[in-house]
Amino acid sequence: MSRSRAHIVGVGESRYARWGKIGDVTEHALACQAIQRAVADAGLSMDDVDGLASFAEDRNEAVFLAAELGLPALRFANMVWLPGGGGGCAAISNASMAVETGQAEVVVVYRSLCQGQFFRFGTGGLDASAPVEPKPPTVQQANSLMLASMGFAIPYGLVMAAAAYALPTRRHMHLYGTTSEQLGRIAVTFREHASRNPRAVMGGRPMTLEDHQASPMIADPHRLFDCCLESDGACAVVVTTAERARDLAKRPVEILASEQGAPKGYAFGHFTNANIADEIYATGGCEQMAGRLWAKAGVGPGDVDVAQIYDHFTGCVLMQIEDYGFCQRGEGGPFIESGALSWHGGSLPTNTHGGSLSEAYIHGLNHVVEGVRSLRRESTSPVENAEVCLVTSGACVPSSAVLLGRK
Amino acid sequence: MSERFFPDSMPPPLADTITLPWWQAAALHRLVVQRCTSCEHTRLPPAPVCPECRSADSAWKEVSGRGEVYTYTVVHRPIAAGQTLPYVIAVIALEDAGGVRILSNVVGANPKEIRIGMPVELVWEDMSADLAIPRFRPTQSEMK
Numbered sequence: 001m002s003r004s005r006a007h008i009v010g011v012g013e014s015r016y017a018r019w020g021k022i023g024d025v026t027e028h029a030l031a032c033q034a035i036q037r038a039v040a041d042a043g044l045s046m047d048d049v050d051g052l053a054s055f056a057e058d059r060n061e062a063v064f065l066a067a068e069l070g071l072p073a074l075r076f077a078n079m080v081w082l083p084g085g086g087g088g089c090a091a092i093s094n095a096s097m098a099v100e101t102g103q104a105e106v107v108v109v110y111r112s113l114c115q116g117q118f119f120r121f122g123t124g125g126l127d128a129s130a131p132v133e134p135k136p137p138t139v140q141q142a143n144s145l146m147l148a149s150m151g152f153a154i155p156y157g158l159v160m161a162a163a164a165y166a167l168p169t170r171r172h173m174h175l176y177g178t179t180s181e182q183l184g185r186i187a188v189t190f191r192e193h194a195s196r197n198p199r200a201v202m203g204g205r206p207m208t209l210e211d212h213q214a215s216p217m218i219a220d221p222h223r224l225f226d227c228c229l230e231s232d233g234a235c236a237v238v239v240t241t242a243e244r245a246r247d248l249a250k251r252p253v254e255i256l257a258s259e260q261g262a263p264k265g266y267a268f269g270h271f272t273n274a275n276i277a278d279e280i281y282a283t284g285g286c287e288q289m290a291g292r293l294w295a296k297a298g299v300g301p302g303d304v305d306v307a308q309i310y311d312h313f314t315g316c317v318l319m320q321i322e323d324y325g326f327c328q329r330g331e332g333g334p335f336i337e338s339g340a341l342s343w344h345g346g347s348l349p350t351n352t353h354g355g356s357l358s359e360a361y362i363h364g365l366n367h368v369v370e371g372v373r374s375l376r377r378e379s380t381s382p383v384e385n386a387e388v389c390l391v392t393s394g395a396c397v398p399s400s401a402v403l404l405g406r407k
Numbered sequence: 408m409s410e411r412f413f414p415d416s417m418p419p420p421l422a423d424t425i426t427l428p429w430w431q432a433a434a435l436h437r438l439v440v441q442r443c444t445s446c447e448h449t450r451l452p453p454a455p456v457c458p459e460c461r462s463a464d465s466a467w468k469e470v471s472g473r474g475e476v477y478t479y480t481v482v483h484r485p486i487a488a489g490q491t492l493p494y495v496i497a498v499i500a501l502e503d504a505g506g507v508r509i510l511s512n513v514v515g516a517n518p519k520e521i522r523i524g525m526p527v528e529l530v531w532e533d534m535s536a537d538l539a540i541p542r543f544r545p546t547q548s549e550m551k
């Protein structure tokens with residue numbers, strides 16, 4: 001049954017740096033570098049690549065990259081609609097659909113971010129230090145559906161992801177007694193993992209729970225250390241057929257199942273939507289998708305040996321852990337307090353690279369890279385005998401996930 | 408002009424032809440929700456089709472502006488020059504709006520005292536002659 005499933009055969013990345021620190025290489029050149037490294041890691045040539053896939057908010061169009069990299073024929077150029085980081089695993093999923101159906105044979109999924117060369121996320125393009133317009137404020141024309149939707153958020157000051165995802169997290173605390181210290185344990189654990197990873201931007205910056213509690217409040221309950229990094233860097237993942245995967249340079253990793261989407265009425269998720277259904281308000285919105293993922297793969301949360309969970313904010317990690325069924329709803333806090341997320345002896349070793357909180361913020365595609373490394377036994381925080389890895393992309397927005405298996 | 412809570416430099420609303428009538432009602436200090444005239448389902452923000460019965464027929468229903476805090480965050484970073492920090496972004500569950508919630512701010516209260524479940528009432532902030540933003544404050548009787 002697994003014969004026709006797509007496989008990941010190569011991963012690669014550029015150097016990772018703090019946001020704005022990569023100014024000498026353009027963002028698309030950095031994408032090319034990551035793609036070339038991933039293809040080399042697979043033992044393939046760029047002449048073998050016939051597809052490119054990315055996900056929303058990518059500035060680096062596949063058609064240009066295909067030309068720059070000299071692809072002999074571009075057969076598949078794919079973009080995922082799910083917002084930002086929510087689409088990383090969906091891009092893997094789309095790449096696997098392409099190779100499984102013969103639309104292409106070797107598809108590279110990529111993400112490159114050099115925020116200093118463009119603009120910084122979380123500002124809505126606004127500059128709080130800019131001089132005030134002398135004319136009186138009025139309603140402005142929204143020239144996109146997204147902007148019309150943001151029209152019900154930005155006049156209230158909601159432009160920052162840290163504030164948007166604070167809303168469900170605050171409600172989770174209210175409903176279940178989740179604490180800031182429990183959220184802090186997530187950040188501290190991922191920092192420990194980063195300290196073992198030479199690629200991690202925050203590798204040399206140890207963090208204690210006291211440091212977390214002393215970090216400045218950004219959008220209550222999110223302190224600075226509850227928020228992911230802002231990084232410059234690029235990474236890439238090579239997807240191909242089971243047949244092609246068989247005799248390449250590295251042990252292939254099988255894509256056991258993938259899912260993407262959103263529950264009814266979710267729209268852009270918590271960023272603009274105050275009317276997410278009460279039953280799923282204080283969640284990552286992934287529960288429905290998780291059920292489909294487990295059913296499709298024929299495994300359950302108990303079969304997962306290691307997880308790479310999208311960590312834009314600590315609260316979103318906690319809610320996803322519940323969404324995917326690793327503990328009961330509302331028990332994420334005690335689950336984390338048990339030390340479950342630690343690479344060393346935790347029941348659910350999570351973000352063994354340090355995650356977006358401590359390795360780098362590459363819109364979570366680096367979580368797929370780490371998922372592959374963890375099953376190849378290449379992780380710097382290895383989980384013994386890991387056979388199955390869950391990777392998630394996004395939460396509290398439409399999102400996606402893949403389940404990876406060691407061959 | 409009403410009491411001011413935010414500076415002129417706050418980003419203005421952006422609207423398309425579907426959402427503009429909502430802001431036009433707001434300018435007249437009318438807080439409205441969109442109600443499907445086919446199945447009575449109420450929605451916000453305004454949208455072209457009812458997500459329950461898929462009818463394109465709808466009407467505006469004015470609501471009282473009474474409600475309670477469903478969730479909130481206290482934000483410590485400015486997005487506009489001259490903003491008083493911190494400020495409170497909240498989701499308000501409206502009392503007579505068919506279960507609809509609205510994203511807004513809680514103003515006129517110590518951010519430390521905001522609680523989920525806190526009763527609130529509507530307060531209009533006139534940003535200009537053509538623009539009023541609905542915000543919420545603790546229900547006055549609560550404060551006595």
